[in-house]
Amino acid sequence: MIVVEDVHKHFGGFHAVDGASLTIAEGSITGLIGPNGAGKTTLFNVIAGVLAPTSGKVTMAGEDITGLPPHDLFHMGLLRTFQIAHEFSSMSCRENLMMVPGGQSGETLWNTWFGRKRIANEERALAAKADEVLEFLTIEHLAEQKAGQISGGQKKLLELGRTMMVDARIVFLDEVGAGVNRTLLNTIGDAILRLNKERGYTFVVIEHDMDFIGRLCDPVICMAEGRVLAEGTLDEIKANEQVIEAYLGTGLKNKNKVGA
Amino acid sequence: MEFLNAFVALSNYVLIPGIAYGSQLALGALGVTLIYGILRFSNFAHGDTMAFGAMVTILVTWWMQAQGISFGVLPTALLALPFGILGTMVLLVVTDRVVYRFYRQQKAKPVILVIVSLGVMFIMNGIVRFIIGPDDQNFADGARFIISARDFKAWSGLDEGLALRTSQGITVITAVVVVVALFWFLNKTRTGKSMRAYSDNEDLALLSGINPERVVTYTWLIIAALTTVAGVLYGLDKSFKPFTYFQLLLPIFAAAIVGGLGSPLGAIAGGFVIAFSEVTITYAWKKVLGYLMPEGLEPDGLVQLLSTDYKFAVSFVILLIVLLFKPTGLFKGKSV
Structure with a gap:
């Protein structure tokens, strides 16, 4: 579904993404792992249109989407969440979700004054949908709360909820599990699996929690130093020499050998 | 009687002018804060x-006026106001397309945009002087007073007269209507919410169904309405002279910063704080104190803290105090 071909992203002399190529199959839940600074988030940003790549190409379903702005990609069904949860802090959780769908008739000045009835109907439908999503995520009691006041983990759920307000085709989750307790993490995992199965969302998940990755993802892609190191099931990845080296460094590996 | 006289004098010279001036500053500061x-x-x-x-x-x-169209007791300028707003909308949207959009696409830092706006200021400055000239222009017509000092004296039997100019009444009423409409728009409509969302978290707004170019255009349209209304009200109340408007920048920014940049409620509060500080500090209190102080203790001097020539210094001092002690302003805006 998404094909990344030889993408480079340089910040001055620093090569954050240095020739990454990967393919994400439709309907899969692909895990993206790698040590800190491997370029995972930068690659996300390049795919999601936040950063323009220095060179390389990104295609979605055969269409070239390299360097398209985020809101265009959003309308094509490519959504993402943020590593540090973002929210519209002064709005309620319900309003946060209602902001998501594009092309609402209330967006034009004309309708604001003359199309009140149509907007009201639309808003009612949206509010109902938002409540449904909140219920799905088991945070329906937060509907009226200001999004700035809810906990970090709940914000992560709200991020996931945002992707459910529209018909997404592919969703990029950037560390949805970071700073979230086990129970909530399982809730998020369940939600991802259900969305994948019931709605056919394709997911790409950056995560450091290997149990979480193991439960959800197949295949798993490992990145290091801006390049794709290996791809396969989590067990294959875990057994890969290069991956162990990237995570633990050569020194530790040699020490282990000496010990053995 | 003494107390009533003091109160009427205070209303006449401090409260009413302060409220009118505060409303004008508030409208200006609302625009600055929205941008x-x-x-x-x-x-x-x-x-x-x-x-x-x-x-x-x-x-x-x-x-x-030349065509003989008039608005009865109200100034004709109110009828012309919509045309002024339309003209300003065209100017601002064109400026945005030609100038600001370029820098937005470059993701220019705010400080660069500030300097760009300085350039835009000089060009607008030139356009206005080129078309209408640098001199004072008079365009107020209709009834001059809602309550005149003489009528008030005859009605109340007090020594002090209270005058309420039409322009002051119109200023306050228009400001209230505009502010209510603006807050309704920002809080209740989808477009307004998109604007707030864009202001709150740009990254997230870009990744939702919010079209940033549309938000920017609507912002400029609203700014056009706010600036024109503020400009016309100020011109009706005082007089129209291009240079005075340039000078108004200082109290307007002071108001926006005192209230907290980015906070519409703060802009209104800030406008009144600045206006009342300016008026009370440059007002000669001799008259009011003369009524209030006990026999023999009435002041001989003017009891004016600062000459009106220094009125802009008041904004400066308030600005400094706020930036030193509460840089986010009264209503927790973004720090400058």
């Missing part, structure tokens, strides 16, 4: 945008 919150830069061209809007309104007013 800061949504477009993320301090717009130095704001004062001259007000001058442009007022100028278009004045030209249409003159044309209407």
